[in-house]
Amino acid sequence: AQTVTQSQPEMSVQEAETVTLSCTYDTSESDYYLFWYKQPPSRQMILVIRQEAYKQQNATENRFSVNFQKAAKSFSLKISDSQLGDAAMYFCAYRSDYGGATNKLIFGTGTLLAVQP
Amino acid sequence: NAGVMQNPRHLVRRRGQEARLRCSPMKGHSHVYWYRQLPEEGLKFMVYLQKENIIDESGMPKERFSAEFPKEGPSILRIQQVVRGDSAAYFCASSPPIQGYNSPLHFGNGTRLTVT
Numbered sequence: 001a002q003t004v005t006q007s008q009p010e011m012s013v014q015e016a017e018t019v020t021l022s023c024t025y026d027t028s029e030s031d032y033y034l035f036w037y038k039q040p041p042s043r044q045m046i047l048v049i050r051q052e053a054y055k056q057q058n059a060t061e062n063r064f065s066v067n068f069q070k071a072a073k074s075f076s077l078k079i080s081d082s083q084l085g086d087a088a089m090y091f092c093a094y095r096s097d098y099g100g101a102t103n104k105l106i107f108g109t110g111t112l113l114a115v116q117p
Numbered sequence: 118n119a120g121v122m123q124n125p126r127h128l129v130r131r132r133g134q135e136a137r138l139r140c141s142p143m144k145g146h147s148h149v150y151w152y153r154q155l156p157e158e159g160l161k162f163m164v165y166l167q168k169e170n171i172i173d174e175s176g177m178p179k180e181r182f183s184a185e186f187p188k189e190g191p192s193i194l195r196i197q198q199v200v201r202g203d204s205a206a207y208f209c210a211s212s213p214p215i216q217g218y219n220s221p222l223h224f225g226n227g228t229r230l231t232v233t
Contacts, residue, residue, distance in 0.1 A: 004159075035221075043206060045160070045224035091159050103150060103212050103222045104173060107159030 002027040004094050006108035013082045014116050020067075021077045021111045023092030031097040034068065034075045035105065040088040048090070051075065053097070079113075087115040119144065121225035122191075123209050129231045130199050138194040138228045142211030149192040150222065151184060154206040166192060199232045206230075 003026045013019035025034070036048040051059045051068050058066050063080045079086055092108040122141040130136050142149050147168050152160040153176075165173040166186035177184070181199075186192040196203055206229045210222040 006159075043227045043229075045208065045210075047221050050221065093159075103148065103210070104162050104165060105152075105160070105222065107152075107161070109157075109159045 002029070002032075002094050002096070002106050004092050004106050004108040006092055006111050008111045009109075010112045010114070012114045012116060013079070015082055015084060017082055018078060018080045019082055019113065021079075021090050021092075021113065023075045023077070023108055025073050025075065025092070025094050027073070027094065027096075029096055029098060033095045033097060034066075035093040035095070036064070036066070036075075036077045037091045037093060037107075038086075038088045039091060039110070045091075049077065082115050084115050084117060087113055089113070121146075121209055121211050121223050123207075123225035123228050125228060126226065127229050127231070129233060131233055132200055133198050136196040136199050136203070136230055138196075138207050138209075138230070139191045140194070140209030140211075140225060141191040142209075143223050145213055146211035146223070147214050148212045149186050150210045150212075151192075151194050152208040152210065154208060154227070156205070160208060163194075196230075199230070201232045204230055204232045 005024045032053045034051045038046045038048050049059050049061045049064050058068050065078045067076045089110045089112050091110045093105040095105050124139050149166045151163040154160045162176040164177050164184045181197045183195045206227040208227045210224045
C-alpha cells in the first residue's frame with residue numbers, strides 16, 4: 001500500500017523569503033501523480049501544484065515549484081517570495097495511475113505554514 | 118459556475134442520532150468522492166461514487182456509514198447512530214467523467230460534524 005509522509009508538522013517563514021516543505025512517499029508503482037494542496041482556515045482544499053511521475057521536469061506554478069526526486073521518492077514544495085496569504089496547512093498527496101485508477105488520493109498529515117510579517 | 122457545494126457547513130448531533138451530509142458536485146461532474154479529516158490528520162478516502170453506482174467503498178467503515186449518489190439530486194453521506202469518534206470534517210470532491218491529468222479533483226468546503 002502507498003503511504004505519504006510529511007515530517008514537518010509546522011514551519012515558519014518570513015514574508016518575502018523562501019520556504020521548502022518536505023514530502024516523501026512509498027510506492028512500488030512507476031506511474032502516478034503527486035499533488036500539493038493548500039488548506040487555509042476556511043477549510044477549502046485548493047490545488048497548488050501537481051506532478052506526473054513520468055515527467056522529469058519539475059512542475060512550476062508562479063511562486064510555487066517542486067523538487068521531484070523519483071528515485072528517492074521525494075516531492076518537496078518550494079514557495080518563493082512568501083506572502084501572508086500563503087499561511088495555511090499544506091498537504092502532499094499521491095494518486096495511482098494504474099488501470100482502473102481513480103481520483104482516490106492518499107494524503108500526508110500536513111504541514112502548517114506560518115508566514116511572519 | 119458554482120463549485121462543489123456541501124451542506125450543512127456545520128452539523129451537531131448527539132450520540133445515537135443520524136447525520137446526513139449532502140454534496141452537489143460541480144456542473145458536468147458525475148464522479149463524487151468523500152473524504153474524512155480527523156483532527157490533526159490529513160484527509161482519508163472513504164468512498165467513490167458515480168451516478169447510481171458505488172465504485173469503491175474501501176475506505177468506508179463497515180458499519181453505520183453509507184453513501185449514495187442518485188440519478189437526481191445530491192450525493193448523501195449517511196452516518197447512523199453517531200459516536201464521538203465520528204466527529205470530523207467530511208469533504209466531498211468531484212471530477213468530470215474523463216479521468217486523468219486534466220481532471221483534477223475539485224473539493225467542497227467540507228461539513229464539520231460534531232458529536233456531543
